[in-house]
Amino acid sequence: MRTRRPLVIVDALASLATAFKDIFPGSTTTSLTAAELSSLLESLGSRAAFKPKVLTLDESRLVALLYFGQPVAQGALLLDLRRPVRTSDSHFARAFCRVFNDDLTHVSAAWPLDEHWASLEQTRLRRSVARFLNYRPHKMSNWVRAMEDSMALTYEGRNVRHCLIIARKAPKLIQKLQNKFIPLPGGISIENALLREKWIRTVVDGRRVALLGSMHSGSIIGFISLAEVDRNDAALRYAPHETLVPVQAVLAHAAHDVALVASPQGDLFILSGKGSVFQKTHGHWRVLDYEALHERISSRFREDVVIGVLRAAIDLSFERTGALFCLLESREEITDLIPDHGHPLAANSHLRRSLRGQNISVWAQRQVITAAAATDGAVVLDKDGNVVDIACMVSSPKEISRLGVREPSMPGARSLAAWRASFRGVAVNVSEDGPITVYERGAEIGRIG
Structure with a gap:
């Protein structure tokens, strides 16, 4: 078996450290030495065979393992959040590290990280968010990309700012929304609705109206009247903006539902029913905790x-x-x-x-x-x-x-x-x-x- 060059491991750990510092501001990272990694794998025992990507070490620390396509971890990064680790922290770190490990398998074992790696890096956080949020990460990643592309569109001189809620179990959500939901007969694919149907650009403003899409079919099935949504819920206290409380209230009905919201300032927000919020601003993704x-x-x-x-x-x-x-x-x-x-x-x-x-x-x-x-x-x-x-x-x-x-x-x-x-x-x-x-x-x- 060809020995992996240490430089590749060092580069990968540095890349992962940079990503985690952006995802978890205020955190610190440390690369584990070969001896520390060996000791960790020994303590894991049979659990190491399942390739755990991220483990919780104690109240404030996580450790991320990198495999490079090998059966045993080749490198590890210690992440200290400098605050208590929440379930959402470990879950998202695990989703990101899984995507990171998948990307490493596409990089040559013989060369330092190259332009192929750089191209993967540009979409990595979007793919990680999709994996964290959804049981169909490839589809979700495509929908997020369509939302990003739609933000470059204009209608009568105004920038397009869509608001899209994607429901995993749409019939149950529709039943709860009652008269707040208006069906769209026939349906339209999410990509076509966001990028090609010009009339949607004026109807869906994110303040009065949101699109409702089905996660199962990948199509728009109707509209939600946001003005009628009940906002009185203590769990909704930290929507990205007070005007988005109705959107978050819709998501409160199901943990697996997702909302994609374009702000007037050109930022893209992703809200989940789990309470997580992600933001793309200045070309970079962030977790808003x-x-x-x-x-x-x-x-x-x-x-x-x-x-x-x-x-x-x-x-x-x-x-x-x-x-x-x-x-x-x-x-x-x-x-x-x-x-x-x-x-x-x-x-x-x-x-x-x-x-x-x-x-x-x-x-x-x-x-x-x-x-x-x-x-x-x-x-x-x-x-x-x-x-x-x-x-x-x-x-x-x-x-x-x-x-x-x-x-x-x-x-x-x-x-x-x-x-x-x-x-x-x-x-x-x-x-x-x-x-x-x-x-x-x-x-x-x-x-x-």
Whole structure:
């Protein structure tokens, strides 16, 4: 048997490490040595014969195994999420690693990873998402690709932004939807509906109407009136945007159903009935783990306050609008953080006075707070979610000098303000490019996008 060159293993592990860092932001990766891999395989015993692609080692760590078409693993990568591993984490990591291993079998054993590998890499995450979501991954991958292609279309000068829900057991979903479903006699294949039927481009806007497709037949069978879908479900708190709560509510009826949604900003979102959310933005796929951010903050602040802040941040991220939210541990020495707080001649004084005391946990008040968050400056909240100040500039608090900490070089003024504010509580920074970063005591404790 020809011995596999170590360079190929090193290249593959480096490629896998890069992918996992994108999929699980904030995680760290380490390649296992030959001795560590041998010890791991020995501990697995007969389980190694089943080629487990990803194993959970402990509360926060996973290990991914690479086989290169061999009966025994040839390399392994340790992935530390730096947070508790959830079932969805291990399931998606397993789906991705399975696709990764399949791709390795198509690469020559004698050469480093080449242009063939690069072409596989471009579609790998899409194929992994399809495998994770569906029992027909090849079909699902084709539907996702058709959705991507449809986003390049226009209708009467407007970009096409479809919303498609694909049901595994369509008759059961239709029964639950009742009069919210309008059938399409004869049906149309999903690809034809997305790419060739021009009338669909104006009917299906993702706000009022969504297409319903059958996973079994691969065809569009009707329309769903989203306006009539009940939104009152605590499990729906973190849809990618508040306008997509009805779509997520439809998915709540079945774990294996999937929604493909094109945003007005040109991003593609994939929502599953399992609660997972994937996003393609700037040509890259990401896993949006909203619950991970929730867990990082909920131990410090009330549940309704955390939901209100994250709901506002996620909506602004979807809209590609930058903002900064600061949750204070204490309102004491507020002028230390906001020098012009309460000053009669402060900038934006009318806005700041009118929103002071409004609560981000209250839906109607949150709408105004979220809109005002787009104004240059920070939204500063107390532990109960009340606005202390808004559209204000944040300075370096005394805590930083007391700790002898030097301010870091940050990519923008908002990021630096978030870092400063995090010494007085928790800061949630929303980038204009979409990512959401959470800071505490000067350290990044969570990130999505």
